[in-house]
Amino acid sequence: MSDQPPKLQWKDVRIHLSGHDVxxxxxLTAQTGRSLVVIGGSGQGKSVTIKIAMGLMxxxxxxxxxxxxxxxxxxxxxxNQLFARFGMLFQGAALFDSLPVWENVAFRLINADxxxxxxxxxxAIEALAKVRLGKEVADLYPGDLSGGMQKRVALxxxxxxxxxxxxxxxxxxxxxxxxxxxxxxxxxEQVKQLGCTAISITHDLASARKIGDDVAMxxxxxxxxxxxxESLDNSGNPxxxxxxxxxxxxxxxxxx
Amino acid sequence: xxxxRVVGRITLDILAQAGDVTLFALKGVAAMLSPPxxxxxxxxxLMAIGYLSLPVVGLTAVFxxxxxxxxxxxxxxxxxxxQIMPQIVALGITRELGPVLAALMLGGRVSAAIAAELxxxxxxxxxxxxxxLSTDPFRYLVGPRLLAGVISLPLLTxxxxxxxxxxxxxxxxxxxxxxxxxxxxxxxxxxQDWDVESGLIKAAVFGFIVTLMGCYHGYNAxxxxxxxxxxxxxAVVSAAILIFLSDYLLTTWFSRS
Ligand SMILES: Nc1ncnc2c1ncn2[C@@H]1O[C@H](COP(=O)(O)OP(=O)(O)OP(=O)(O)O)[C@@H](O)[C@H]1O
Ligand SMILES: [Mg+2]
Numbered sequence: 036m037s038d039q040p041p042k043l044q045w046k047d048v049r050i051h052l053s054g055h056d057v058x059x060x061x062x063l064t065a066q067t068g069r070s071l072v073v074i075g076g077s078g079q080g081k082s083v084t085i086k087i088a089m090g091l092m093x094x095x096x097x098x099x100x101x102x103x104x105x106x107x108x109x110x111x112x113x114x115n116q117l118f119a120r121f122g123m124l125f126q127g128a129a130l131f132d133s134l135p136v137w138e139n140v141a142f143r144l145i146n147a148d149x150x151x152x153x154x155x156x157x158x159a160i161e162a163l164a165k166v167r168l169g170k171e172v173a174d175l176y177p178g179d180l181s182g183g184m185q186k187r188v189a190l191x192x193x194x195x196x197x198x199x200x201x202x203x204x205x206x207x208x209x210x211x212x213x214x215x216x217x218x219x220x221x222x223x224e225q226v227k228q229l230g231c232t233a234i235s236i237t238h239d240l241a242s243a244r245k246i247g248d249d250v251a252m253x254x255x256x257x258x259x260x261x262x263x264x265e266s267l268d269n270s271g272n273p274x275x276x277x278x279x280x281x282x283x284x285x286x287x288x289x290x291x
Numbered sequence: 292x293x294x295x296r297v298v299g300r301i302t303l304d305i306l307a308q309a310g311d312v313t314l315f316a317l318k319g320v321a322a323m324l325s326p327p328x329x330x331x332x333x334x335x336x337l338m339a340i341g342y343l344s345l346p347v348v349g350l351t352a353v354f355x356x357x358x359x360x361x362x363x364x365x366x367x368x369x370x371x372x373x374q375i376m377p378q379i380v381a382l383g384i385t386r387e388l389g390p391v392l393a394a395l396m397l398g399g400r401v402s403a404a405i406a407a408e409l410x411x412x413x414x415x416x417x418x419x420x421x422x423x424l425s426t427d428p429f430r431y432l433v434g435p436r437l438l439a440g441v442i443s444l445p446l447l448t449x450x451x452x453x454x455x456x457x458x459x460x461x462x463x464x465x466x467x468x469x470x471x472x473x474x475x476x477x478x479x480x481x482x483q484d485w486d487v488e489s490g491l492i493k494a495a496v497f498g499f500i501v502t503l504m505g506c507y508h509g510y511n512a513x514x515x516x517x518x519x520x521x522x523x524x525x526a527v528v529s530a531a532i533l534i535f536l537s538d539y540l541l542t543t544w545f546s547r548s
Contacts, residue, residue, distance in 0.1 A: 091422065125419070146424070
């Protein structure tokens with residue numbers, strides 16, 4: 036176990052965006068088959084962190100390793116092969132608004148995996164049920180849905196086909212507590228039953244405790260604390276303590 | 292500011308932009324000619340780009356044909372050559388006005404729509420999302436649109452040729468006392484295959500340009516809704532300029548061979 040390289044690793048990642056160093060030497064590890072939760076203030080670069088891991092942004096320096104393999108500047112067939120095992124839920128859902136809901140969910144199955152449309156539709160409806168969306172939603176367009184429903188469709192799209200690594204960018208933001216809990220159950224199920232590696236970003240501490248095995252706190256472009264979720268409450272770290280208490284006073288200054 | 296420097300900077304910017312567009316175009320050609328193809332997307336784009344442009348292209352053609360006939364009749368009258376009007380109208384439409392006007396109408400309608408749609412997809416991260424779903428967004432979005440442009444515009448131009456000539460015929464027979472049958476026969480006897488073919492070749496090139504400009508500016512849009520607006524304007528303006536430029540170059544080239 037210990038000889039095996041971690042599933043996903045950020046090594047000294049730096050990126051400069053819109054005039055400042057968003058990530059400034061970020062080191063982070065997601066262990067195989069575990070669920071990592073990243074917490075941190077608004078605008079601290081959490082979304083950028085996972086977009087870099089997905090290859091959607093290229094860091095100025097540093098490395099991204101998947102199973103120990105450097106994929107930072109990978110292109111072509113090998114890249115497609117590796118990233119075919121990834122799924123991602125975007126913070127803003129990012130549903131294709133020209134396609135009906137079911138085709139959004141089945142997009143990868145139909146366009147990349149070569150499944151027939153009826154089979155894709157069947158699988159999409161099953162995936163929608165997992166996020167508590169009924170069959171009647173399948174033929175609507177994303178524009179016809181509420182924000183929370185769009186988020187759940189995007190979640191179904193990210194997990195369909197059981198990817199090995201899934202990134203969830205604020206999966207429960209904008210959901211009512213009951214649906215949020217169902218979504219958290221779904222994430223736990225993906226990790227516990229299907230053995231995937233999950234990386235989730237959340238502001239919601241209850242969610243973090245429920246879905247996380249490990250927690251990492253991002254601040255000032257670096258990970259200022261990380262550890263198993265059980266040690267969150269006695270971290271002894273002023274950043275984490277302030278975040279947990281939700282105080283305006285402390286090392287973190289509110290982003291207004 | 293040193294003026295030499297300003298001119299130098301602008302020249303470099305233009306060259307960089309031209310290089311960028313050329314690369315995009317080459318990638319586009321590769322996406323058109325090699326798999327994976329997305330037939331459903333192609334069908335959808337043929338509908339949006341080709342079929343739905345028929346009314347505006349037809350309307351433009353009939354009025355242009357009619358007005359052209361009147362103008363040439365008046366001009367021809369100055370040296371008693373009114374009777375060659377059908378031939379000149381046919382030539383003007385097939386070689387020049389059919390393809391150029393169809394392309395300009397398509398440029399306004401289609402390149403703006405493409406730039407807006409792709410720009411919005413970029414702004415809302417739909418293009419990124421597609422990459423995370425193991426699908427190359429360039430091939431899925433750009434390839435079918437370019438192909439639809441290259442297929443549609445020659446067909447639209449063929450229709451515009453027919454309707455434009457019909458417009459001339461209508462004016463000639465209704466108000467200028469031309470004999471309907473003689474008009475048609477004169478047109479048919481006079482026109483050579485190459486008159487029509489060269490116009491259709493132009494149209495294929497214009498179809499590529501119009502969709503390329505929409506795709507290029509939309510796909511590379513930055514900065515949210517404002518960026519989408521800018522992309523749309525740039526797409527329409529650059530498509531129009533490139534249509535005129537390539538029209539002149541192609542015509543020069545055709546008239547030499
Ligand atoms: N595509 C981009 N281009 C330029 N700057 C960007 C881009 N994406 C993010 N940034 C900048 O990077 C910083 C971090 O953004 P990011 O979206 O990662 O924050 P976040 O931690 O996810 O915040 P939130 O919790 O509000 O979602 C911001 O200052 C933002 O301005
Ligand atoms: Mg974010």
